[in-house]
Amino acid sequence: MATVFVIGAGPAGLFAAQKIAQAGHEVVIFNRDIKPGGLAEYGIYPVKDKMKIGLRKQFAKVLSLPNVHYFGHVPVGGGSPVTLEALRQFRPAAMVFSVGAQGTKKLGMPGEDAAGVYSAKDYVYHYNLLPPFATQDFSIGKRVAIIGMGNVMVDIARWLIVDCAHAKPEEIIVIARRGPFEAKFDDKEFAHIHEHLDRKAFAQELERVKDRVAAVGQDVTKVADETFPALKKFPDQPLVSPRLTFRFLSTPTAIHPGPDGRIAKLTVADNYLTSKDGKIGCKTSGTSEDLDVDTLIFAIGDKHDPLVGLPCGQWGYVTNPDGTRPCAPYEVFDPETGKLWEGVYVVGWARNASEGLVGIARHDGEVGAGHVIDYLAGKQAPASAPASEIAQFLQRNHIRFVLKTDLPYLYAAEDNEMKTRGLSWFKFSDDDEMLSVIEKAKANSPELVGSPRD
Ligand SMILES: Cc1cc2nc3c(=O)[nH]c(=O)nc-3n(C[C@H](O)[C@H](O)[C@H](O)COP(=O)(O)OP(=O)(O)OC[C@H]3O[C@@H](n4cnc5c(N)ncnc54)[C@H](O)[C@@H]3O)c2cc1C
Secondary structure: OOEEEEEOOOHHHHHHHHHHHHOOOEEEEEEOOOOOOOHHHHOOOOOOHHHHHHHHHHHHHHHOOOOEEEEEOOOOOOOOOOOHHHHHOOOOOEEEEOOOOOEOOOOOOOOOOOEOEEEHHHHHHHHOOOOOHHHOOOOOOOEEEEEOOOHHHHHHHHHHHHHOOOOOOOEEEEEOOOOHHHOOOOHHHHOOOHHHEOHHHHHHHHHHHHHHHHOOOOOHHHHHHHOOOHHHHOOOOOOOOOEEEEEOOEEEEEEEEOOOOEEEEEEEEEEEEEEEOOEEEEEEEEEEEEEEOOEEEEOOOOEOOHHHOOOEEOOEEOEOOOOOOOOHHHEEEEOOOOEEEEEEEEOHHHOOOOOOOHHHHHHHHHHHHHHHHHHHOOOOOOOOOOHHHHHHHHHHOOOOOEOOOOHHHHHHHHHHHHHHHOOOOOOOOOHHHHHHHHHHHHHHOOOOOOOOOO
16 A cells, blocks of 8 residues: 555546545645635536536545545645655655646737736636635726637636626627637537627628638638527527627737726737648738727636646646657656656646546546556555644644545535525635634534535
8 A cells, every 4th residue: 555645636636536545545635725626616617506516526525535635725836835845755655746727828928917917717716716816806897808719718708797796898809819610619608698799790700701711711601500509599689788799810919008007908910810731720910900908818728837846848747758658648757857757647637738627637637546556556655654744744834734524614614604695605715714714613513524515
């Protein structure tokens, strides 16, 4: 039996932990957030209750395994006393990094730091009430540009249009580098906002780009059949405010702040479409236009967090380049020494940033876990430090961590607030508040085990 550290308790990390624990090993999980779940808790759209409740139950089952230990509110790297080196001193037999994609992708254009410019991840964390984003200012103006054309764009547009009590946008402009046939969202998700699609403006936009789209063999009259079925399903849909518009073949190139420091204009370069080996790309045509916007949200996917401490390359954490072994894409590799970091693995969105839904992350975590189990087979495992020694280290470093036995107190307190306030869900949005709620509840009822979410 060996001890494996899992860093990050999103779907990839938790399902990896389950598989490793079920193979008989001890698993110690370190998670930045107090609660487990990652984006399943703090990314998936707030009203998708059924999915969230189902996942929480599965996560609770993983944590209930006697050989799984949990240290929540413990970030690894990024200035935390819990560095990779500190973890190594506890002598784990293997480490699995499942920290997701916490780095922010930028386009490198002037003005990106202006007020009113946000990354989708941060904004999604904000409205899903993840500390500290939950209490940060994400003010929304009247004309909101969302860059990108995937499901995350749809979630954000839906939040701004349908569910956010504070935002009162008049127009949401979706800006995409490529054309209408490269839209990547699901119809089911778009159905939540299709009434707001300004069909007249959309027809004009198709007219504006039709020749450039035709140049790569696409026909704008087929858009309703292929990527915007709502147009066909509800052809006479009257426009419901706020309006949703699309601007295709446009790459943002500069953000211009106004005198108050907030974004006031966005320059977009006009693109041509290109086609190579069946793949549609784009290149700028040399002309550009300024759009009046007071809020901009980048929904272009995220990237690895370089501060975790793993070797990084252009595309993320570096993995074993030896393409002949199935475990290679999961094994961490140091390009400077040309050697593997033996026993160190990456899984999930940490391995493939912003790639796929929970099912894909789960699968990736389990495949990675399989490689870890193979690696441990027949190895003389080192005598790892017990969880109590790790707890002492965290205490010495003044880290207020949460154990798996603390979580039911928090969940019970949230359920209580939900009922008292007559809401369909309630989350505490501040770490200190969560920690003191747990402490108080433990003092009042030291026996609590399990919760309605188990
Ligand atoms: C806006 C949005 C909506 C989505 N909606 C859906 C949906 O409806 N249905 C669906 O199936 N999928 C959805 N997904 C995709 C799904 O959330 C992901 O596939 C999945 O969460 C990825 O899992 P992961 O474990 O790799 O990463 P994450 O879920 O990001 O988990 C990473 C974990 O690592 C922890 N962590 C990060 N850094 C550190 C650190 N330095 N030290 C310690 N711990 C750390 C975090 O606290 C977190 O718990 C959505 C994604 C987004 C962004």
